[in-house]
Amino acid sequence: MQGRVITKKFFNRQTCVVAENLIGKYLVRRRGRKIIAAMITEVEAYDGVKDRASHAHKGRTERNKVMFGPAGFWYVYFVYGMHWMLNVVTGDRGYPAAVLIRGVQGVSGPGRVTKFFHINGSFSEKPSAKASGLWIEDRGAAVEKSAIKKITRIGVAYAGPVWSKKKYRFLYDNKS
DNA sequence: ACGATGATGAAC
DNA sequence: TTCATCATCGTA
Numbered sequence: 001m002q003g004r005v006i007t008k009k010f011f012n013r014q015t016c017v018v019a020e021n022l023i024g025k026y027l028v029r030r031r032g033r034k035i036i037a038a039m040i041t042e043v044e045a046y047d048g049v050k051d052r053a054s055h056a057h058k059g060r061t062e063r064n065k066v067m068f069g070p071a072g073f074w075y076v077y078f079v080y081g082m083h084w085m086l087n088v089v090t091g092d093r094g095y096p097a098a099v100l101i102r103g104v105q106g107v108s109g110p111g112r113v114t115k116f117f118h119i120n121g122s123f124s125e126k127p128s129a130k131a132s133g134l135w136i137e138d139r140g141a142a143v144e145k146s147a148i149k150k151i152t153r154i155g156v157a158y159a160g161p162v163w164s165k166k167k168y169r170f171l172y173d174n175k176s
Numbered sequence: 177a178c179g180a181t182g183a184t185g186a187a188c
Numbered sequence: 189t190t191c192a193t194c195a196t197c198g199t200a
Contacts, residue, residue, distance in 0.1 A: 081181025
């Protein structure tokens with residue numbers, strides 16, 4: 001099974017638009033001859049320096065610099081001493097934004113996603129493309145907008161009353 | 177409900 | 189160089 005590889009143009013839009021449209025796409029990983037693929041079911045958007053929940057809020061640092069670059073690159077970072085988080089950079093160069101991939105079909109939670117796909121920090125700053133071994137495909141899955149729930153982000157209480165309540169989490173719910 | 181576990185960034 | 193914090197998860 002294969003689909004159309006998603007390219008930069010898709011990612012170079014407003015981060016919430018990219019986030020919503022990532023639901024139903026497939027995350028694909030190649031390791032040697034083996035392919036791992038699963039449909040994306042949950043994501044979160046992080047939108048600019050103004051977003052108090054975003055790593056970019058405190059400005060450019062060694063860790064988050066890829067967020068300030070062009071769209072379509074991976075941002076992978078380590079948290080809580082044990083988990084890798086997978087994000088893809090969105091929007092224009094100079095505008096720091098990204099989408100966190102929180103879940104795929106059968107795998108719930110961002111730390112579990114990276115474990116399942118064997119993703120670590122070595123992917124950070126690499127492009128989402130076949131050449132990097134990690135990319136996203138459109139496999140034609142039909143996802144109705146009404147099946148996508150927009151809810152608050154997880155683990156961002158530190159962002160304050162306004163930014164922690166933004167409905168920047170997109171969850172595919174085919175039970176509704 | 178809570179501890180694991182270590183990189184990161186800011187303060188000193 | 190020290191320290192608090194952290195876009196989480198497994199076990200209880």
